Amino acid sequence: MRKFAGDTPKSKRSLEQHIPAQNRPQVTSSKGHDLPEVPKVPVDCPFPVVLGIDPGTRVLGFGALLAADDGPRLLAAGVLRAPAKWSPSQRLGRLHEGVEHIIANLRPRVVAVETAFVAGNVKSALRIGEGRGLVLALAARAGAEVLEYSPASVKKCVVGNGAASKPQVARMVSSLLRTEISLPDDATDALALALTYLHAQSMRERLGQAHRP
Numbered sequence: 001m002r003k004f005a006g007d008t009p010k011s012k013r014s015l016e017q018h019i020p021a022q023n024r025p026q027v028t029s030s031k032g033h034d035l036p037e038v039p040k041v042p043v044d045c046p047f048p049v050v051l052g053i054d055p056g057t058r059v060l061g062f063g064a065l066l067a068a069d070d071g072p073r074l075l076a077a078g079v080l081r082a083p084a085k086w087s088p089s090q091r092l093g094r095l096h097e098g099v100e101h102i103i104a105n106l107r108p109r110v111v112a113v114e115t116a117f118v119a120g121n122v123k124s125a126l127r128i129g130e131g132r133g134l135v136l137a138l139a140a141r142a143g144a145e146v147l148e149y150s151p152a153s154v155k156k157c158v159v160g161n162g163a164a165s166k167p168q169v170a171r172m173v174s175s176l177l178r179t180e181i182s183l184p185d186d187a188t189d190a191l192a193l194a195l196t197y198l199h200a201q202s203m204r205e206r207l208g209q210a211h212r213p
Helices: 009-018 088-106 122-141 151-158 166-176 185-210
Strands: 026-030 049-054 059-068 071-081 110-114 145-149
Touching (some): 049 185, 071 088, 071 185, 088 122, 122 145, 145 151, 151 166, 151 185
Parallel strands (some): 049 110, 110 145
16 A cells, blocks of 8 residues: 655645644544544535444444545544444444434545455344445435445555454554554554545546546
8 A cells, every 4th residue: 555645734734724633633432322522524625534434233433534635634533332232223223323423524525334244144244234234325325425345455455465463454554644543443444444445546546647648
């Protein structure tokens, strides 16, 4: 994965103008009926927001990046948790409320979602599928572009190894974002999804420029 350029004063001023520093980044974890604290992105923000979501019905990870001119900036990251004692319908209701709140505040232009991969556990696969369907529907309803990536493709993009461990992914995410953060694995995976989209977008732009006359 490419290394992004360092900050430039011009980009910093523009970013501060639209999203004050005290409102970002926010790392949060919510439980029960609490909604996560995420910054409210204004309609006129010039930088697209890319939201990565690692779906699950008990723990859902999210990570949002601003696609600034000089490289991605961490905007918000965290997890939604639903108590294990809740029924599946209660957990889905909780996730619906939380994801809807996140999307409404962050206004993502793109939502990157991890594809389901649960080897040998049909029940878990069904539950994750329910959570994925909910996320896909809410993102599409909000008008965001929705893309899906497999866990192996994300690891390959971010680390260079499709079988990379979660600690390896976490270290590379921190390196690429030029910040030291301590996050749950689900939130780190969500940020890796957002980075994967940005890398793919960068490659498409480079190929487009290469084929111009």
